[in-house]
Amino acid sequence: MELRPMRSWIHHSRGKVLRQAVTGRHELGGLYEDMITRQGFEGRDAYLYRRSEPTRWKRAGGGAVNRNYDGQLLEPSDRALPGGGPLRLFHNPGLSIWVSRRSANMPYSARNIDGDELYFVHEGTGTFYTEFGPIPYEPGDYVLVPKGVTYRIRPAGPVNYFLVVESAEELGFADTGAFGRRAPFDPGLLYVPSPELDELGDGCDENGKWPVRLKMRGEHTTVVFDLDPIDVEGWSGDLFPFKMNIRDYRPIMSDRIHVMPSAYAVFATSTFMVGNFLPRPFESAPDAEQFPPYHRNVDYDEFTFFHSGTVLGMPIAPATMSLVPQGLHHGLPAELQEQVTKNLKPGDRIDTEVVFVDTKVPLTPTAEADATRHTGQDSGRIGM
Numbered sequence: 001m002e003l004r005p006m007r008s009w010i011h012h013s014r015g016k017v018l019r020q021a022v023t024g025r026h027e028l029g030g031l032y033e034d035m036i037t038r039q040g041f042e043g044r045d046a047y048l049y050r051r052s053e054p055t056r057w058k059r060a061g062g063g064a065v066n067r068n069y070d071g072q073l074l075e076p077s078d079r080a081l082p083g084g085g086p087l088r089l090f091h092n093p094g095l096s097i098w099v100s101r102r103s104a105n106m107p108y109s110a111r112n113i114d115g116d117e118l119y120f121v122h123e124g125t126g127t128f129y130t131e132f133g134p135i136p137y138e139p140g141d142y143v144l145v146p147k148g149v150t151y152r153i154r155p156a157g158p159v160n161y162f163l164v165v166e167s168a169e170e171l172g173f174a175d176t177g178a179f180g181r182r183a184p185f186d187p188g189l190l191y192v193p194s195p196e197l198d199e200l201g202d203g204c205d206e207n208g209k210w211p212v213r214l215k216m217r218g219e220h221t222t223v224v225f226d227l228d229p230i231d232v233e234g235w236s237g238d239l240f241p242f243k244m245n246i247r248d249y250r251p252i253m254s255d256r257i258h259v260m261p262s263a264y265a266v267f268a269t270s271t272f273m274v275g276n277f278l279p280r281p282f283e284s285a286p287d288a289e290q291f292p293p294y295h296r297n298v299d300y301d302e303f304t305f306f307h308s309g310t311v312l313g314m315p316i317a318p319a320t321m322s323l324v325p326q327g328l329h330h331g332l333p334a335e336l337q338e339q340v341t342k343n344l345k346p347g348d349r350i351d352t353e354v355v356f357v358d359t360k361v362p363l364t365p366t367a368e369a370d371a372t373r374h375t376g377q378d379s380g381r382i383g384m
């Protein structure tokens with residue numbers, strides 16, 4: 001059990017500030033609200049009230065760049081070749097983010113000994129055929145395959161797109177204790193498979209053998225069986241693959257205060273969290289702000305994957321990804337904030353569906369990821 005960072009009550013204010021942070025910014029007389037925060041959004045913080053947008057830098061070099069990527073340009077080898085695999089995009093020593101676009105059944109079984117695999121289904125339907133039983137998948141599903149579990153993916157059609165988060169540390173659910181056991185999702189809705197063997201033979205090679213492709217210590221190696229290694233008729237325990245769909249996740253929100261992204265974490269380890277921003281109404285109380293302050297999340301990189309919807313009404317291509325390195329300012333441009341709030345009516349909703357990964361250890365993009373960068377759009381003027 002991880003201890004949450006200590007809450008310090010030693011707060012000081014100097015100069016011009018809001019009476020209450022993230023509330024009633026019209027009283028700032030043209031100043032911009034800017035946040036610096038430790039431990040994600042759970043540690044010590046400071047709000048600075050400044051004269052210009054902190055995201056309006058003219059030039060930046062080296063790693064001081066917020067990056068956008070076109071996920072539609074990615075070509076993992078499993079898109080064209082059944083025997084292929086996912087493509088690694090970002091990594092640190094404990095975490096890798098991959099994309100799979102598998103178009104046909106796997107002619108092998110897979111078993112990851114390096115870590116848990118969390119699949120987010122962006123496109124496609126089909127089945128994860130696992131040792132514990134089949135798990136049907138559809139868009140919006142999180143499918144968690146624990147470290148060491150053997151499985152094969154059987155797409156129902158050729159178009160599939162999975163974002164895969166591989167974690168060396170055991171991936172668990174984020175702590176949402178304060179909201180009660182059934183919010184933001186009812187754990188009774190997890191889909192847990194039951195053994196159901198069939199004779200499809202999709203994991204068999206041309207010699208009638210059954211290869212299991214192991215991922216261990218960053219490399220792939222294969223062990224070969226005479227019979228299908230997925231042959232379980234029963235299981236019992238508290239280690240098992242499962243899935244849940246984002247439609248069953250009910251975001252916690254407040255009408256009066258903008259809730260920080262860490263409230264939407266679904267899965268977590270001691271060094272990163274995976275969560276989702278999902279459709280919800282805008283905050284509508286008269287003095288509530290609909291947008292977070294400009295901010296520097298100085299202990300976490302922020303990775304986002306756009307599953308569907310718009311960015312506050314502006315179209316965005318599905319599978320667009322962004323990476324904001326820790327410590328770098330980001331935030332929605334003031335003119336866009338104004339444009340959205342000007343036309344806002346009570347009951348208006350945000351339709352964005354985004355999966356995020358916030359990670360304490362900086363992520364390194366691979367060359368394959370960088371090849372899909374929208375270099376023209378790199379700036380601080382994005383972000384959640």
Ligand SMILES: [Fe+2]
Binds near residue numbers: 297330384
């Ligand atoms: Fe952020």
